[in-house]
Amino acid sequence: MNGGDFLESKAITLPPFHVVGYKIEADIKEFESGLGKSIYHSLFERKDEIQNKKNENVILMQVSKQGDVPLDIIGHAVGESKYVTYTDQGLESELSRSYDYIYGQWIRETGNEPKDYDFEIWDERYKPESLENEIDLFVALK
Template identity: 85%
Template structure:
């Protein structure tokens, strides 16, 4: 694939929102070696316990330490697998509620296997951020909706990288 195949990244502003779900600390390798999938299944099995769910889309939020030497392959960071809620209700046992403030984001749709997601992240955090002069905040998130088919080439995942 060459750069021309990339869909256009665009900047949007999202209002504040709330999520409820599981929070874990892990590096990328650990998360991808099965930890992420098992948390996803637990969340899916318990989704009816979450009050005021806005929709059926699962959100994977990733919060990074603001440390210049941070390397997501080797260093632990926070993963929150969650659903968006219209308002904060009672949070189920073992889960957390998390509030996200209004922010600008660059949004970009990854197409293809989930295992190739790093290519899209490299594009947004590397090339796009460099070329546009934007600066990322300390988190991003993915939305897994009805287009989420991790093992399929038809897979599409919307990425949102928070901008300063």
């Protein structure tokens, strides 16, 4: 991937939305050692229990604040916010390059400031071990 690919990053505003799922506390190593896939499969198996779904996309929301960790399904309301969004293509194991670019170069060059969370959308294009994998990244901006 060369730097030109990142030109597709753009700032957008999303209206409020609501997510339901699992809340976990883990570092990157724990998450990538299989915890992420395990949670993904658990949520997918229980998707029919969730009423009034707008879609079946899985969202990985990463928040920098620590808190209590409920073990079962929880709900979370996300307020309207501005985001920088970018579609990462390729192996999930190389996703950190996109985050490094957004939190580093993009933030610096555009004069924006990140909030305390970001999220990824895993839809039908999510194939973590394939070069055809696509993940939409959203970093909340102040």
